[in-house]
Amino acid sequence: MESKSCVHIRQEWDIVGARQLGRERAKEIGFGTVDQARIATAISELARNIYLYAGTGKICFTIIDDLEHKGLQIIAKDDGPGIRDISQVMEDGYSTSGGLGAGLPGVKRLMDYFDVISEVNKGTEIRTAKWVR
Amino acid sequence: MNINLNVELVEQGTTLHLVLSGEIDAYTAPKLKEELLPLTKRAGASIIVDLENVNYMDSTGLGVFISALKSTKEHGSELKLVQLQDRVRRLFEITSLDSIISIDSTVRGGN
Amino acid sequence: METIRLDLENYRNLLKEYLVTKDETALYRAEQFSKLSMQHNVSPEEIVHVHIEALKELYPDLPEAVDDSLNFLLEAMISYGLAYQEFTTLRQKQSELKSEISVAARMQETLLSTVKPDIRGLEIGAISVAANQMSGDYYHFVADKDDDTLGIAIADVIGKGIPAALAMSMIKYSMDSFPESQRNPSAILENLNRVVERNVDPSMFITMFYGLYNPNNETFSYASAGHEPGFYYHSRKNEFEEIEARGLVLGATEQAKYKQYERKIKKDDCIILLTDGVTECRLGDRFIERDEILEVIQTYIDLPAQEAVEQVYKHFERLQDFHFRDDFTLIIIRKNV
Numbered sequence: 001m002e003s004k005s006c007v008h009i010r011q012e013w014d015i016v017g018a019r020q021l022g023r024e025r026a027k028e029i030g031f032g033t034v035d036q037a038r039i040a041t042a043i044s045e046l047a048r049n050i051y052l053y054a055g056t057g058k059i060c061f062t063i064i065d066d067l068e069h070k071g072l073q074i075i076a077k078d079d080g081p082g083i084r085d086i087s088q089v090m091e092d093g094y095s096t097s098g099g100l101g102a103g104l105p106g107v108k109r110l111m112d113y114f115d116v117i118s119e120v121n122k123g124t125e126i127r128t129a130k131w132v133r
Numbered sequence: 134m135n136i137n138l139n140v141e142l143v144e145q146g147t148t149l150h151l152v153l154s155g156e157i158d159a160y161t162a163p164k165l166k167e168e169l170l171p172l173t174k175r176a177g178a179s180i181i182v183d184l185e186n187v188n189y190m191d192s193t194g195l196g197v198f199i200s201a202l203k204s205t206k207e208h209g210s211e212l213k214l215v216q217l218q219d220r221v222r223r224l225f226e227i228t229s230l231d232s233i234i235s236i237d238s239t240v241r242g243g244n
Numbered sequence: 245m246e247t248i249r250l251d252l253e254n255y256r257n258l259l260k261e262y263l264v265t266k267d268e269t270a271l272y273r274a275e276q277f278s279k280l281s282m283q284h285n286v287s288p289e290e291i292v293h294v295h296i297e298a299l300k301e302l303y304p305d306l307p308e309a310v311d312d313s314l315n316f317l318l319e320a321m322i323s324y325g326l327a328y329q330e331f332t333t334l335r336q337k338q339s340e341l342k343s344e345i346s347v348a349a350r351m352q353e354t355l356l357s358t359v360k361p362d363i364r365g366l367e368i369g370a371i372s373v374a375a376n377q378m379s380g381d382y383y384h385f386v387a388d389k390d391d392d393t394l395g396i397a398i399a400d401v402i403g404k405g406i407p408a409a410l411a412m413s414m415i416k417y418s419m420d421s422f423p424e425s426q427r428n429p430s431a432i433l434e435n436l437n438r439v440v441e442r443n444v445d446p447s448m449f450i451t452m453f454y455g456l457y458n459p460n461n462e463t464f465s466y467a468s469a470g471h472e473p474g475f476y477y478h479s480r481k482n483e484f485e486e487i488e489a490r491g492l493v494l495g496a497t498e499q500a501k502y503k504q505y506e507r508k509i510k511k512d513d514c515i516i517l518l519t520d521g522v523t524e525c526r527l528g529d530r531f532i533e534r535d536e537i538l539e540v541i542q543t544y545i546d547l548p549a550q551e552a553v554e555q556v557y558k559h560f561e562r563l564q565d566f567h568f569r570d571d572f573t574l575i576i577i578r579k580n581v
Binding site: 032033034037038040041092093105106109110 | 289290293296315318319322323326329330333334337
């Protein structure tokens with residue numbers, strides 16, 4: 001069973017929309033309140049990255065429920081400037097020292113699966129997922 | 134402790150006056166380097182660094198002036214330091230850098 | 245989840261006890277619970293969650309607004325939890341870096357170590373203390389067994405810390421590679437200048453004083469590459485005289501020449517060499533003047549040379565609240581025959 005839904009990020013207000021949709025999906029599949037809050041925070045970080053660095057993009061949610069996994073997959077995709085040095089962005093202290101929040105390392109901590117594909121001047125795609133325990 | 138350095142640039146044709154005030158140490162030297170080095174890359178420029186209001190400089194500051202001097206030779210510009218306070222002047226004398234960097238010999242205040 | 249369930253039981257009992265007794269003991273246990281949670285990397289939002297669950301079990305008819313407000317608090321705690329986890333990782337990284345630097349510092353110590361030689365008629369005292377873990381100061385003694393001469397190098401790299409220490413190791417190895425016949429102070433500085441000019445960043449430079457003592461004619465010959473002037477101590481007059489030696493710092497230009505000076509050393513007189521960590525001692529906003537430094541050295545000059553340099557160091561250490569801003573090196577050489 002798979003169902004996909006997306007939120008377009010064009011303005012700051014859309015971050016809230018993405019959180020809300022993500023939280024609903026998370027609740028549907030059976031995440032507890034703590035995990036719901038974590039997922040919402042991860043969505044905020046991803047959506048804010050799109051809003052701040054790429055301008056526009058989208059965040060899509062897929063509920064995964066097969067024999068091996070049950071959980072929520074989140075894909076954040078934009079056609080922005082891309083990330084030149086992914087290792088640097090993934091380093092602790094890189095975004096927090098500038099007061100920008102938890103950044104991508106924070107998202108990685110909040111979720112169970114995390115992967116980034118980025119090409120300079122083409123865009124960035126971040127895939128992440130959390131499993132119901 | 135005052136760890137500030139103010140840098141002010143006044144351009145008059147090819148003459149560039151860089152007026153410094155404050156302290157030049159390990160914390161402020163990068164700022165000085167950032168301001169001074171690009172000026173030395175302008176061929177034909179004559180850079181005058183006014184140190185009247187610099188009351189402290191350590192060896193990091195000397196390092197900036199050495200690299201600026203090397204850069205003037207490479208790019209065909211000139212560097213001159215004026216109005217040095219006694220403590221700062223002594224540094225240039227001990228290190229004999231006054232033999233390779235052009236330093237205004239008039240006593241501070243006399244100009 | 246199993247351990248948190250277990251903790252929930254514990255937490256619920258503690259909370260219940262506290263709500264009934266309002267007792268300090270329960271609060272003390274809460275503190276222990278909090279510490280234990282940190283040890284097990286339990287994040288703040290999980291504690292808030294445990295609190296909500298415990299409260300709901302104790303008060304099944306909890307007003308909805310209270311439940312909601314606690315969930316609101318849980319949301320607000322998420323970022324704190326993340327920051328805490330990040331802090332833990334960074335702290336671990338920091339201790340890794342620290343131990344790496346101390347390994348490097350020990351290596352540097354071994355690389356730059358020098359033995360105070362026994363030279364006929366000379367008494368030597370030397371101390372060098374780094375402001376940080378790694379030093380940009382350096383001193384070295386070279387004793388020649390054939391003709392009894394003593395070479396002394398004292399140097400200071402601009403800046404401090406790791407870059408300075410790396411440059412210093414380079415200097416030491418260049419000096420080691422010079423032929424043994426090459427013991428002329430001015431020639432040594434000229435060779436080193438070329439090495440530094442070619443191999444270091446344009447804004448980096450090194451100051452060095454190099455001296456050679458020959459006990460056969462009691463002569464000290466020396467040259468300076470922009471180094472902080474040392475002193476000659478006249479014991480009979482109890483007076484200090486600045487050792488004058490002009491010369492450009494190493495690394496500023498490709499072709500630098502160094503003038504060599506010479507002087508006879510009389511019985512009981514001293515040669516005092518230092519780095520600007522000594523003269524750049526700061527007291528609040530004020531600098532210690534060279535005269536004041538001489539006063540301090542004068543106080544201890546009659547002690548055995550090693551004791552004297554240690555006492556001078558202790559004096560300035562105390563004066564600067566036991567925290568030096570720059571590396572500190574002081575050498576006293578006394579001729580006692």
